[in-house]
Amino acid sequence: MLFEVWAPTAAEGVVLRLEARGLPMERDPARPGWWTLRVEAGPGTRYGFALDGGPVLPDPRSRRQPDGPDGLSAVVDPGAYEWRHPWQGRPLAGAVLYELHVGTFTPEGTFDAAAARLPHVARLGVTHVELMPVSPFPGTHGWGYDGVAPWAVHEPYGGPDGLARFVDAAHGAGLGVVLDVVHNHLGPSGNHLPAYGPYFTGRHRTPWGDAVNLDDAGSDEVRASFGGSALALLRDFRLDGLRLDAVHTLADDRARHFLDELSAAVDALAAETGRPLFLVAESDRNDPRTTTPRTVHGHGLHAQWNDDFHHALHVALTGEAGALYADFARAPMAALAKTLTGGFFHDGSYSSFRGRRHGAPLDPMTPTHRLVGFAQNHDQVGNRAAGDRLAVSLPPGLLACAAALVLLSPFTPMLFMGEEWGARTPWLYFTDHTDPDLARAVREGRRAEFAAHGWDGDVADPQAPQTRERSCLDWSEPERDPHAALLAWHQDLIALRRAHPGLAHTSLGAARVTYDEDTRWLALSSGPLSIAVNLHPGETAAVPLPAHLEMLATWSTASQHEDGMLLLPPESAAVLR
Template sequence: MQFDVWAPRATARVTLWLDGTEKAMARTPDRDGWWSVEADAGEGARYGFALDDGVVLPDPRSRRQPDGPDGPSAVVLPDTHVWRHGWAGLDLRHAVLYELHIGTYTPEGTLDAAAARLDELADLGITHVELMPLCPFPGVRGWGYDGVAPWAVHEPYGGPAALKRFVDTAHEHGLGVVLDVVHNHLGPSGNHLPSFGPYFNPARTTPWGAAVNLDAPGSDEVRAYLSGSALAWLRDYRLDGLRLDAVHALVDDRALTFLEELSTDVDALSRELGRPLSLIAESDRCDPRTTTPREAGGIGLHTQWNDDVHHAVHTALTGEAQGYYADFATAPLAALAKTLTHGFFHDGTYSTFRGRAHGRPVDVTRTPAHRFVGYAQTHDQIGNRALGDRLSASLSPGLLACAAVLVLTGPYTPMLFMGEEWGAGTPWQFFTDHTDPELAAAVRDGRRREFAAHGWAESEVPDPQDPATWDRSRLDRSERDREPHARLLAWYRELIALRRAQSDLADPDLAAVKVAYDEQARWLAVRRGDLRIAVNLSPERAAIPLGRGGRVLAAWDEVSAPGPDGLLELPGHSCAVLADF
């Protein structure tokens, strides 16, 4: 087989180290900075590259790191997995996403253990599992956003073979699989890319360190490296899509941006494979151009997370007003109504959190609602709180039911965070397993300082490096069979089934969504075609003007259709979905 590596920083020699033997590599004549050599190697053979007689480093394009990011790479031969299930693909137009962290979803924390639970998600009505990052990182426990080998699978999760088994099982259950990938930075520990070439631009910085080189000399190869990794996930693992972490942190001044190139490449691969492939952006810009088709002057990604939905729902439910919630807290139901009908709350409005105007208006007559992902909870919004507390830690079951109805009957592509569907009582905290003592101490101390500035005592902030922090974050599946969790789980199942059965709930026409609300009485009503959704966030009973008659399709508490006065009598902390006929 042929071993290749892009190593323009090697001045004289590059040597292949393969199972204890060494073999000199030659410069590739027609590829500047590339070196290659032919060598016999079987599945699992350990190898690496030495530059100018230096230490042996893992392959930047390694498909497997069995001994962690600092160990040698292992050969993964193509076509060794026999796929058991054919798969025509599944796009996001009628999706219900489910964000899942492999390490805390099951007690075992492996891909195989998670695969054994996929029948539960299919039964719930989920269409796509969105896996948090799987690339290798130092240690065993972590969120995955400090991965350093973007072509490989974290070995403690089961490695690349386990991911193929997971995807195969998901497809057997009719579930698509989306993978969260990180292109804006790589972890500080175990990152050997700078030894090989200009993968980073030290003149540009992100919150996580030097920016990935997308526009400086050498950036053509860096772009090809990242897009090649993305295409490999979709092609070799039969994934259905990728969630692109923090695309706003991609520093890129070129006329043709990396994201446009990537969306072009993914659309081409989709045509080649004959199945839909999706790119989901995480962006804090509130910019509809992120998902506007390329031919209309946009970037061409297929959908984007919409944090404004989360902020509006969270503020309306909890009353919190600190940080970025401040802009939503002045009139929380008005903010929620605007977000449900206009795409973004911040569409050029002034943001007190940022101290400037933020966002860009969405043309609701031309932008389909499914281009936005709506949610009440995510790993970020839970885990980046001091205690990692979920909504279930402070809200009544009725208010959790209201959160569910706002997301699952709303106009946007809905997404749940694992355990949300039964109101999991376990927190989801920030945990790490850095093997570098200095980095571990810096992360621990930095997090405590951050929350101390917001009034938390340092002793109250969990230590990310303490295994107990990770252990507390693992789901307790026994809760599913106990009240009030069982009732909430049944409610989520009922709402997802309703979304699938009622075409009005999948209508992409954002301009057709109508919302009425009473800020003081704390109720909100949404009209979607022939359906009416009523939410009472007050602990007191509310009389909500929905119009006369109709049929109750789903209700958290027992209610009757509005009488001649057109008022729906809705108990406190409750919600209902009605049809006109």
Template structure:
């Protein structure tokens, strides 16, 4: 097997095999700064690198860390896995995405345990599972955003083999799989990249410290390291796409931006494999160039999360107006209408939270609507609340109607579909007691400034915090939860049955807000919602028949047709003169 490592500042590089034998690596004559040696090794062989006689270090491109981020690496033969399902891929247009955290999706917190819940997801009607990050991080429990081995799988989840079993099982249910990857920083503990080379630079800074080196000396190799990792996930684990965490924190001053280079490489791999692949950005910039085609001067990413849609919807269903919700709450349901028709709320408008103008308009005629992901809840928007509280069933009734009939690619957060009563809280499991204590203090201080008593903020380091965040799989069969689950299933089935609901043309969408109500029009389909705690009459532009409603509603006929909605009610209707499939809920 050929062992290779980039260590441009080292004078000597050795490899320790199975903690017994040492071998020297020689400089690669074809690549400056690279070292190599061809040595006998099989699947599972443990190894570590020693730089200039220093301590054993894991391979920066390790495919497996059996003993955690600080231990030796292990050889993984990706060709040895016996895939059972030929997978043609599943593209993003028409998708319904389900965000899932392996460690709390089941009490066991493993890929193998999650396989047992795939029939539930298939019956729900989703098309893609979006896994939160799975790279190794310190300890057992965590969100995954402090991963440190960007080519490997967290061992407590089951490691590489278990992840492949999960993906293969998902494919048996015709479900695609997307992975959340973090390129903008590494965790504060277990990061062994700096001894190998200039993976980070102090030219730029991020909320997590020095930035990843995308434009300083040595950045060619760092970019190749990140792109190679991305391609490996898509190729070796047969994934359909990647979600890129906080791309606004990827500081790059080079003429060819890293994200453009990455999207070019992914499109090339897609062509080589003969199946669709896609990249979804998390971006705070509200910049249409993020998903604009490269030939049009964009970065070429295929989609991005729409936090503006979330913020507008959250403010409307909860009435919250603190922090970044302020502008959305002030606009009321009109903010929801604006995002439904224009994608961004802040499209060059004043942002009171930022104290400046923010964003840029999308071209409604040119941007396919599926390039924006719309959602009512995500790991961020639940877990970064003081107690990790979720939306209530009444709030989800209204929110789901708009998410699942919106022009965007809908995304759900695990357990949302039945109104999970379990919170989803911020939790960590750092081995370093000082680091763990500092995170706990920082978390509690942060929320104390918002009026929370420190003792009421869960301790991220407490195992009970993770345990509270695990889904309760007895809930979907209970009254109330079961009814909400039927609502979600009905909405997803309707989305699949009605072509108008997957029409990519954003400029054909109309939304009208009035008081605390909203009407969304997409072809012959009308979605009407009542955000208020009192019954409300919602005018219709055409006579309609009800397809789905929760709770039941009354259509008011006459020259001025309308719908009488109960408090926190929602309904989906079809214009009477329009033909098409009917889905009963």
């Protein structure tokens, strides 16, 4: 097989360490900075590279790290897995996403254990499982955002074979799979890329230090490596899409942005494979260009998470008004109505949290499936000091209201694992750093961060094994009330969405919302459906709706619709057609 590595920093030479042998590599005259050597080797063979007589390092494009990020790489045959289930793909339009963390979805924390729970996910009615990052990181357990080998798969989860088995099982259950990937930084421990070449640049600074080099000298190969890893994941594991972490931190001043190149490459791969493939961005910019097609000078990503919708919904449900929630809390129902009809709340308006104007308006003709709407996700739960889900502080009726607005909104809906039954287990920030100094810094930094924001309660030790264990789902909850009733409600709502596929093919400006700020009711008309919620804790809402509408589902059996008025009990929701 051909071993190759881009190592422009190597002046004296590169040696391929193949098991116990050291084999000098040759410069590739056609590709500056590249070293190659063809030698016999099969799957599982351990190897690494030594630059200028230095220590042996793992391959920067390693497909497998069986002994962790600091160990030798292992040869992988990407085409060796025998797929059991043919798969033509599932498009983003019409999708219902389910965010899942492999390490806490089950106590075992592996791909195979998660796959055994996929029948539950399929019965729920969602279309795609969205896995949090699975790139290798030091230790066993963590969120995955400190991965250091973008082409590989975390070995404690099951490695590349485990991911293939999980995706195959998902396809057998009729579920697509989306994978969260991180291109904006690598973790603080086990990152050996800088030894090989200019993978990072001091030209830009990010929250994690020097930026990934997307626009400085040598950036052609860096862009090719990160883009190539994304395409390899989609191709080799038959994934349906990728979620791109924090794209607003991708510092790129080149004329053609990295996201533009990546979306074009993914579209080309979709055409080649005959499967619909998509990219979903996490972006803090509220920038319409993120999902605007490349033909009209956008980046061409297929969707983006809509944090503004989350913030508006969260404030309306909880009354929280601190920090980034302050602007939404001034008139919560109005803020929620604005996000449901305009997508962004901050569309050029002043953001007190940022101390400046923020965002730009979306075109009313924007397809609504390009925005992903949610009431909870890993960030919005895990970055709370107690890792508390909405179910800890809200009654089932308000959880039912949240579900109705998310699952029947104009947007592509997403649930966070366990949300469908109102899980009350926390989801905390946890790490397993093997470097004791880094572990101490993370522990102390986490406590200091929350103390600076006025939190005087306990902050779980990220390094304690119990922190991860507490974050695992309790699979006995769905068997008892109120969890069972919430699960049935979510199943009914998703079935209604599936029965009305036109919801996924509307434009942003087509939705209509009425509300009352004081009595805390809101009614959303989206396509043929009207979704009404009453968030008030003690008063029945009189919601004006056309008399000819048919009641399809209601959280409270006391709901009545007659003479053009829906009487909706406190903390309840109804769906009409």
